[in-house]
Amino acid sequence: MKKLILLGFITLFSLLEAKMLDAIAIIVEGEPVTTAEIRAIQTQMSVSKKKAESLLIQDRLQKSAMKNITIDESAIDSKISSIAAQNNLAVPKMQKILKEQGTSWSKYRSSIRNAMKKEKFFQENVLNTIPEPTEDALKLYYQNHPEEFFVPENISMIEYAANTDQKMKDFLKTKNKKHVTSRSITKKTEELNPTLLRSILQTQDGSYTRPFNAGNRYITYKILSKNGKVSMPFEVAKGPVTVRWKQKQQNKALKDYFEKLKTNADVQYIRE
Numbered sequence: 001m002k003k004l005i006l007l008g009f010i011t012l013f014s015l016l017e018a019k020m021l022d023a024i025a026i027i028v029e030g031e032p033v034t035t036a037e038i039r040a041i042q043t044q045m046s047v048s049k050k051k052a053e054s055l056l057i058q059d060r061l062q063k064s065a066m067k068n069i070t071i072d073e074s075a076i077d078s079k080i081s082s083i084a085a086q087n088n089l090a091v092p093k094m095q096k097i098l099k100e101q102g103t104s105w106s107k108y109r110s111s112i113r114n115a116m117k118k119e120k121f122f123q124e125n126v127l128n129t130i131p132e133p134t135e136d137a138l139k140l141y142y143q144n145h146p147e148e149f150f151v152p153e154n155i156s157m158i159e160y161a162a163n164t165d166q167k168m169k170d171f172l173k174t175k176n177k178k179h180v181t182s183r184s185i186t187k188k189t190e191e192l193n194p195t196l197l198r199s200i201l202q203t204q205d206g207s208y209t210r211p212f213n214a215g216n217r218y219i220t221y222k223i224l225s226k227n228g229k230v231s232m233p234f235e236v237a238k239g240p241v242t243v244r245w246k247q248k249q250q251n252k253a254l255k256d257y258f259e260k261l262k263t264n265a266d267v268q269y270i271r272e
Contacts, residue, residue, distance in 0.1 A: 026053065027268040028060035035271065058258045061265055062118070065125075071116045079112055086210075088172045122250075126257050130249045133242060141245045142234050148244060149237045153228025155200055156186045157221045161214075168211045168218040184224075194236060201226075 026033040033056045041052035084094045095105050133141075142149065160180045162168040167179040189197055199209045200223060209221045234241070 025271045029064040031060040066117050066121045069117045126253050129253050133245050138241050142241045149232045150229050151189050152226035153230045154188045155226050156224040161217045161219050
């Protein structure tokens with residue numbers, strides 16, 4: 001009997017402990033934030049509990065602020081088609097890949113809808129508060145963040161060329177080399193035009209760049225390896241510098257927006 005009573009207490013304690021582990025910690029505009037979510041953010045992002053709470057509060061405030069934003073299903077279809085095209089995939093093929101990875105199509109569409117809602121919210125409420133950068137501001141950012149603007153010194157790749165756009169598309173889908181010519185090349189980054197260099201830097205080793213119209217032919221590059229390290233001159237780095245500067249300003253503007261929103265929001269701390 002004592003063993004049964006003891007077992008009962010242990011079971012009850014375990015249930016209470018499990019409940020405590022996933023209890024409601026904060027309520028933001030009627031939306032709960034659980035202790036389990038806070039711990040997950042702490043682990044995934046390697047941040048303090050306070051920072052994790054702040055991020056989750058911002059997430060709930062953003063959801064509340066976006067509740068009246070709608071996205072047409074046709075806009076979601078267009079976005080998905082664009083993503084598939086960028087990856088040289090047909091939409092049915094993308095559906096199959098997602099299913100194999102354990103992601104349902106409805107869940108994927110929902111994630112795209114949420115991303116588009118966030119983008120629309122950002123454009124309507126935050127973007128217009130960010131000024132265009134001056135040349136001096138960009139140069140200052142470049143000088144203060146030199147580690148962000150190193151590039152490989154040289155790049156080994158295979159150049160594939162086709163005389164029509166369709167032949168190049170067919171090659172990228174099938175990797176059949178019947179209608180393309182190829183050659184192995186190694187280029188110094190300083191020899192590459194900025195557009196091609198950006199595309200190459202964004203392409204993982206072993207993958208192909210998007211096709212380029214070279215006038216009388218279409219070219220894509222399979223990146224084999226990126227070697228060495230060299231600092232980009234400001235004139236070459238100006239594009240990436242502008243992107244990084246704007247990202248910094250956007251993050252600050254978004255944080256400021258939600259800090260102001262938070263002062264008037266209904267935020268209840270239930271549990272420490």
